[in-house]
Amino acid sequence: MLHFVSPQGDQARPLLQNPPTQCAKLCISNLVVSGFLILSKPTIPRPPVPFPIENLDSLHLTCNTSSILADVAWLLNRRPLGNSSRIQLSDNNRTLDISPVLRSDAGDYQCRVFNPAFSETSDAFYIPVIYGPGPVVISPDTRLYLADTSLNLSCWADSDPPATYTWYFNNDSLPIGNRSLFVIPVLSMNNTGTYHCNASNADTGHSSDGSVQIIVLEPVSDISITSTPSTIVEDALVTLNCTAAKGTEVSYFWSKGDQVLESDDRVYLSDDNRNITFNTTVREDSGNYTCYANNSFSNSSSTYILNVYYGPSDVFISPNTTYYKTGSSLNLSCTAVSNPPANYTWRFNDETHDGSNWEIDILTVSHSGKYICEAFNEETGLNQSHFLEIKVLEPVSDISITSTPSKVVEDALVTLNCTAAKGTEVSYFWFKGDQVLESDDRVYLSDDNRNITFNTTVREDSGNYTCYANNSLSNSSSTYYLDVYYRPDIPVILPKTPYYAAGTTLRLSCTAASNPLANYTWHFGNGSVSSGSTLTFNLILNDTGFYNCTASNDETDKSSTQSQKVTVVGEYPASCMTPCCASDFWRKSLWPAAPVRGCVLLCWQTAQLSQKRRMSCRIFGHQ
Known part of the structure; x- marks a missing residue:
């Protein structure tokens, strides 16, 4: 059976059911079936x-x-x-x-x-279609490589037939033949440059180029920092320079301690940050300065201790004590603000001593004076000194007071002198009793207060005078009793009754103001009667007269006398015994204690007058 197949590939369908019998000729080469x-x-x-x-x-x-x-x-x-x-x-x-x-x-x-x-x-x-080469592609496209690593470049261009490849480095041909792959096992800094790949096609007569810039980077290492100048003093112009001995495309930045350092009005960073310039250094610039250096794949750092030398300044001596007792010790210490620490030299009079301390075990007055400490900085070449005045004082003791003259009399010029047998730089002041003594128009204190001068003494100047003597470390005092001797004043004789009855007892007392106490002597007429301040005896009519009391002072060699007239009378006239005069009151009250008053006096006078003139007795209105 014959089938028909369409050009479109449809399923075959039968054309002849019995080809051998229906058309035997169609089985030949030019068989035609149904046309x-x-x-x-x-x-x-x-x-x-x-x-x-x-x-x-x-x-x-x-x-x-x-x-x-x-x-x-x-x-x-x-x-x-x-x-x-x-x-x-x-x-x-x-x-x-x-x-x-x-x-x-x-x-x-x-x-x-x-x-x-x-x-x-x-x-x-x-x-086949002959073409190319197209654009060259070099891979990988990485630009940055680390030294001591390998480089593997591949070149490719679209081409038929495949292209022929030629490599160039910085325009110099590389003798590797027709290879699309270029390899450098170990890179060095010398391998940095431009790598070209040329792809060519002999059939087309065309070629194409490609290139890649390769940078071989060396890791950053061996960072060093230098200072110009190397010795840095305060107020100087100083530059710190940071250098990476190894490394490419290095970037820099700085920090002080943990703070990033930036430019300001006194500190300047260069454009590439490699240098720091201090226009004027200050002591606070001292510290750790770290320079960080890095590139794309590595970093390193170095720290520099910037030591700004300064001083010395603010030299100080301690303890800041001026006064010391004799026999005590002295230990002075000298300090100064300085970097590096200062060297110290002491001077006292003609003595010198090196070191920050000056020690004296036992002080004497001769150690008083000016102690000078000089601080010197070997790096800055500067020095500064300071001094402390030391006064070694003997404690005040053995205070004595003397009077000139030693015997003080009223109206005399007298000076009290206060002296400290021991003690240095002694100051004085005086008290009288509990009152501070000061100069006035009669009493004068010397400039050093050691002496008190009385231009004219008065008896009221007597009293306790205390001299206080002190210095900065001790004090002492002494008390002097100033005893001003004065004349006896005019004595006072008591009682002052002028009339006394015969047979009575005379009792007279004599007193006079005097220092020391006066000695008393009684005189009657031209003779001495007795001594002592009182005079006592029984009166007779012949005792009428003037009784003199003389007070004398052995210290002043002066005396004073007072007279008292005493009149002694006989018995009372009978006519006087009036009820007034005879009364117990009058006799007991006025006689003999006060015979000058009252009834007795009047009675006596009246009695005498009545005897002479036969007048009646009148006593206070009584007859």
């Missing part, structure tokens, strides 16, 4: 340009078939050939022209002939 020719396999002959060049050549293919009436279709890579303005087919599709050829046109070309009953396809004819 359709049985097809033979077409062929594609070698084209005129079997290796066309892209964009330069054209492709001309012919499909050879013995079937004149068959239809022809073209396949590329077993797929129907697409439509394009570059593709031209002949009227019967037996020739194919592609102009210009592109690389996408390369592949297996086939032609198929078919009629409604039969279909045949030629063998594939591979048509």
Whole structure:
């Protein structure tokens, strides 16, 4: 049975049920069945340009078939050939022209002939398209490499046939032959540069270039910091320089302690941050300065101790004590603000001593004076000194007071002198009793207060005078009793009664103000009666007269006398015994204690008058 197969590949359907009997001649090569020719396999002959060049050549293919009436279709890579303005087919599709050829046109070309009953396809004819090379691609595109690592570059360009590769380093050809891979096992700094890859196609006569910039970075290491000048003093211009002995594309930044350092009005960082410049250093600039250096894949740092030398200043001596007792010890310490620490030299009179301390075990007055400490800084070349006045004082003791003259009499010029037998730099002041003594118009204190001068003494100047003597470390005092001797004053004789009765007892007392106490002597008439301040005896009529009391002072050699007239009278006249005079009151009250008053006096006078003139006795209105 014969079948018909459509060009579109439909399922075959029977054409003849009994071909041997129905049409024996159709079994030959040009068998025609129901008017359709049985097809033979077409062929594609070698084209005129079997290796066309892209964009330069054209492709001309012919499909050879013995079937004149068959239809022809073209396949590329077993797929129907697409439509394009570059593709031209002949009227019967037996020739194919592609102009210009592109690389996408390369592949297996086939032609198929078919009629409604039969279909045949030629063998594939591979048509290559010569092209390239396209843009060169170098991989990897990494630019930065670490020294001592390897470099592996691959060069590729789209090309048919495959391109021939040539490598260049900084425009110098590398003798590695036709290799797309370039390898440097161990990179060094010398390998930094531009690597070119040239891809060429001998068939197209074209070439393409690509390049990559390779930077071989050395790890940052061996950081060093230097100072200019190396010796740094306060108020100087100083620069710190940071250098990485190894490393490429290094960046720098600084910190002081844990603070990032930035420029200000006194500290300047260079544009690349490698240098710090201090326009004027101050002591506070001292400290740890760390320079950090890094690049893309490594970092390192170094720390520099900036030591700003300054001083000395503020020299101080301690303890700041001026006064010391004799026999005590002295231990002075000298300090100064200085970097480095200052060297110290002491001077006292003609003595010198090195070191910060000056010690004296046992002080004497001769150690008093000015102690000078000089501080010197060997780095700055500066010095400064300070002194402390030391006064070694003997404690005040053995205070004595003397009077000139030693015997003080009223109205005399007298000086009290206070002296401390022991003690230095003694100050004095005086008290009389509990009152501070000060100069006035009669009493004068010397400038040093040691002496009190009384221009004219008065008896009230007597009293306790205390001299206080002290210095900065001790004090003492002494009390002197000033005893001002004065004359006796005019004595006072008591009682002052002028009349006494014979037979009574006379009792007279004599007192006079005197220092020391006066000695008393009584005189009657031209003779001495007795001594002592009182005079006592029984009166007779002949005792009438003047009784003198003389008070004398052995210290002043002066005396004073007072007289008292005493009149002694006889018995009372009887006529006087009036009720008034005879009364117990009058006798007891007025006689003999007060005979000068009252009844007795009047009575006596009246009695005498009545004897002479025979007048009556009148006593206070009584007869």
